[in-house]
Amino acid sequence: MTEQKKRRRRTRSNGGGAPAAATVATTTTASGRVVPVFAPWNWRTFPVYFALTGGLFFGIYLGMFAAIIAQDSGSDTALTVMLVGAALAFGFALSRMVSRFMVTRGLFRTRTRQPKT
DSSP, X not given: OOXXXXXXXXXXXXXOSSOOTTTSOEEEOXXXXXXXXXXXXXXXXXXXXXXXXXXXXXXXXXXHHHHHHTTOOSOOHHHHHHHHXXXXXXHHHHHHHHHHHHHHTTSSOOOOOOOOO
C-alpha cells in the first residue's frame, strides 16, 4: 500500500466559537438588566410588506370562513371590501416576487430606462 500524506490539523483558538460578551454591544436598563443593543430595523422593505399583506389576506379569509361555518347571517359588505383590498395588496406582493424570480432566472429582462429629453 502507498503511504498517504497526513494533513496538518488546524489549531483551535482559546476563545471558542462564540464571540466574547465584551464584544457584543450592550446597554443597562434602569432596573440593572444588561440587554443587547439591536441595529435599527428598516420597516419599509419588501419582506415586511409581504408578511403584512399575507397575514391580512389569510386572516380576513379565515374570518370569512369562520363566519360561514358559524352560519352568521349578518352583513358581510365590510368584510368583503377588506378582503378585496387585502387580496389586491397581496397580489401586488406576489407579482413583485414572481417577477423578481423570473428576472434572476433570465426568463425576461428588465426594461432599460430611456433618458428624458
